[in-house]
Amino acid sequence: MKQLTGLFAILLTGVPASAMAQSDTGTVGIDGRVAPICILGDPSPAVVDLGILAATSGPRVGKISVLPSRTVNLPASFCNFAGSVVSVRANALLAADASSPQPGFARAVNYTATAAGWASGNATVTTAALGNGTSASATGTGATQPLPKIADIGVTLSNFTVPGDLILVAGNYSGVVTVTLGPAALP
Numbered sequence: 403m404k405q406l407t408g409l410f411a412i413l414l415t416g417v418p419a420s421a422m423a424q425s426d427t428g429t430v431g432i433d434g435r436v437a438p439i440c441i442l443g444d445p446s447p448a449v450v451d452l453g454i455l456a457a458t459s460g461p462r463v464g465k466i467s468v469l470p471s472r473t474v475n476l477p478a479s480f481c482n483f484a485g486s487v488v489s490v491r492a493n494a495l496l497a498a499d500a501s502s503p504q505p506g507f508a509r510a511v512n513y514t515a516t517a518a519g520w521a522s523g524n525a526t527v528t529t530a531a532l533g534n535g536t537s538a539s540a541t542g543t544g545a546t547q548p549l550p551k552i553a554d555i556g557v558t559l560s561n562f563t564v565p566g567d568l569i570l571v572a573g574n575y576s577g578v579v580t581v582t583l584g585p586a587a588l589p
Contacts (some may be wrong), residue, residue, distance in 0.1 A: 440486055440583040443477040443554070450474060450559060455495070455511060456570045464569035466511065471560035479520070479583055480552035487586045488520040488555060489543040494531035495577035496538055497570075508533035508568035514561040515579045519553050521545040529577075533565040538577075546586045557581055 450472045457467045497509035510531035517525040523545030531538040557579060564570060 438483040440481040442479045442581060442583050445474050445476055447474060455575060465567060466562060466564045469562040471558055474557045476555040478552060479555045482550050484549050485586045486547045486584060487543055488517045488525045489541060489582045490515050490517045490525045490527050491539060491541045491580040492527050492529050493577045494529035494538040495575040496535045497573045497575050499573050502534050503571050506568055507571050508564045509571045510535045510565055511575060512563050513559050516558045517555055517581055519555045521547040533568055
């Protein structure tokens with residue numbers, strides 16, 4: 403057994419150092435991308451019902467009632483990049499009957515739509531439809547948000563008026579507000 407141990411010791415000392423295992427290090431780069439996106443929260447409420455638009459008694463019978471402001475919330479809206487804006491496009495409320503109204507009557511209700519909570523300057527627009535319903539849409543853009551942001555955006559509808567304070571034509575009225583959250587326009 404002594405001879406075997408001695409032979410093993412001789413074998414170990416006879417292995418050159420260059421035959422021992424060596425290590426090396428390499429690196430692998432990893433790349434990825436995130437697309438610039440903006441997302442608006444779901445509107446709450448999704449539909450604003452103003453109810454009866456015209457006064458049914460008193461000195462303003464048939465003319466626009468005093469309608470309270472209404473706010474629609476777009477919670478947890480965000481843009482993951484700098485340089486975004488909110489814009490608002492509003493279409494006046496128009497009577498479903500598209501025929502020209504008789505003198506003294508109107509088929510349009512104008513209002514102001516203001517989107518707040520995104521940047522230092524709100525996006526505000528006031529519709530200016532004529533009594534016959536033409537020129538019903540308008541657009542407004544707010545200030546540029548200089549940083550990525552997540553926020554609740556509130557869209558307030560207010561200042562309901564009728565062109566010339568005329569009597570409203572009977573029927574159903576509808577309008578739409580479109581809110582856009584996206585990159586600021588390039589110069």
